[in-house]
Amino acid sequence: MNNRETFESMISSGTISLRRSTLFDSVPRVLPADFDWDRIEGMMLGLAIGDSLGNTSEGMLPGDRRKEFGEVRDYLPNRHVKTPPGQIAKGYPSDDTQLAFWTLEQILENGRIDTASLSSRFSQNRIFGMGSSVRQFLSNLHAGKSWQECGTPSAGNGALMRIAPVIIPHVRNPSPDLWLDTALCAAVTHNDTASLSACIAFVSILWDLLGMSSAP
Numbered sequence: 001m002n003n004r005e006t007f008e009s010m011i012s013s014g015t016i017s018l019r020r021s022t023l024f025d026s027v028p029r030v031l032p033a034d035f036d037w038d039r040i041e042g043m044m045l046g047l048a049i050g051d052s053l054g055n056t057s058e059g060m061l062p063g064d065r066r067k068e069f070g071e072v073r074d075y076l077p078n079r080h081v082k083t084p085p086g087q088i089a090k091g092y093p094s095d096d097t098q099l100a101f102w103t104l105e106q107i108l109e110n111g112r113i114d115t116a117s118l119s120s121r122f123s124q125n126r127i128f129g130m131g132s133s134v135r136q137f138l139s140n141l142h143a144g145k146s147w148q149e150c151g152t153p154s155a156g157n158g159a160l161m162r163i164a165p166v167i168i169p170h171v172r173n174p175s176p177d178l179w180l181d182t183a184l185c186a187a188v189t190h191n192d193t194a195s196l197s198a199c200i201a202f203v204s205i206l207w208d209l210l211g212m213s214s215a216p
Contacts, residue, residue: 140152
């Protein structure tokens with residue numbers, strides 16, 4: 001089945017934690033004819049840099065972070081730097097960047113979001129700093145379940161953090177498939193209404209930003 005057939009089947013069977021709406025038939029606005037593809041590169045590099053800037057203080061309350069570090073504008077001492085431990089300010093990516101760029105690799109290889117290939121790609125190498133939902137997804141996959149059964153009912157941000165590349169196959173030819181590709185890509189690991197809805201909303205925001213000629 002193609003992705004639309006897969007999506008409609010999962011909606012009908014209740015396998016995906018979403019309700020069907022007219023959104024999945026709506027076409028995203030066409031991006032400018034002179035669209036600057038450097039924006040895509042900037043989006044992906046910004047994701048990786050932001051991850052490296054933020055992962056050393058991940059989990060801290062905003063007030064505690066400001067009190068200890070002020071506004072984070074550069075890399076912080078990183079506990080993963082072994083010599084001397086925790087004293088070198090150096091940027092390292094986490095699972096956010098790994099999963100996002102593995103998604104990009106899968107798109108480049110297959111020309112589209114292929115959820116079965118994506119699930120397999122996520123299981124091939126060590127994931128640094130993964131959360132409990134991704135760990136459960138991997139456990140389900142290794143137990144022989146189909147990818148449709150592996151996503152956990154978790155409203156964590158593990159799908160949101162890797163969702164940006166889903167835009168790329170649709171830039172030249174916008175279609176309603178952008179929204180269902182987002183839902184399927186997210187559901188691979190997080191099959192939860194709040195998580196899926198957040199991913200779709202975030203992709204909509206990114207799409208609008210890519211089409212703007214000035215900052216909102």
